[in-house]
Amino acid sequence: MEPDSRFAEFVAERGDALLRYGHVLAGNPHDAADLVQETLIKLRGAWPRVRAKDNPESYARTTMARLHIRAWRLRRRELLAWDLPEGEHHDVLPRGDEQALWQALATLPRKQRTVLVLRYYEQLTDAEIAQVLGISRGTVRSQASRALDKLRAAAPEAINPQPVRGDAR
Known part of the structure; x- marks a missing residue:
């Protein structure tokens, strides 16, 4: 039997179970289907290695859980609203010193700005920043120190950073 047919058989046999597991993880059928699809793509790429092991479903479930956690981390600060806000919203234009700050911020290298x-x-x-960017504390x-030095030089009147949440930096 060819590797492709074994993968197809695995998907046919265990696809519904993986979809149910995805539904339990994600809480809705749409995200569950996305999880299963992403997992099967990763599983297909690793199939020659995974099929040699005793339990490819365990690999698939672990992959699904990791993908779900990654998606949750990316969206955990996102606030979804079903209703549009009442009334109009107009962005306030920045004051002169704030405008200088935004312009100076735009000139920073990508990592410092991030x-x-x-x-x-x-x-x-x-x-948390180190974890998000995959760099050390x-x-x-x-990077923050260098960026703040550049901003202080470019827009000294607009810079007065305050530490957040009692973080010992």
Whole structure:
């Protein structure tokens, strides 16, 4: 029997069970179907290695759980609203010193800008930023320090950062 037919047989036999497991993880059928689809794509790529093991379904379930956790982490700060807000909303244009700050922020290298946005806009701790970016806490601190130095030089009147959540930086 060819490897492709074994994979197809596995999907035919265990696909419904994986979909049920995905529904339990995600809480709705749409996200469950997405989880199963992403998992089967990853499983297909690893199939020669996985089929040699005793339980490919265990690999699939572990992959589904990890994919679900990753998606949850990415969306955990996202607030969904079903109803549109009442009334109109008009963005306030930044004051002169704020405009200078935004312009200076745009000139920073990508990693430095990302660290500052995660720290001061998203209010993440250094450990959380390090985890999100896949870098060390020391790198987070050095990138933030360099970025703040550049911002202080470019827009000194607009810079007065305050630490967040009592984070010991």
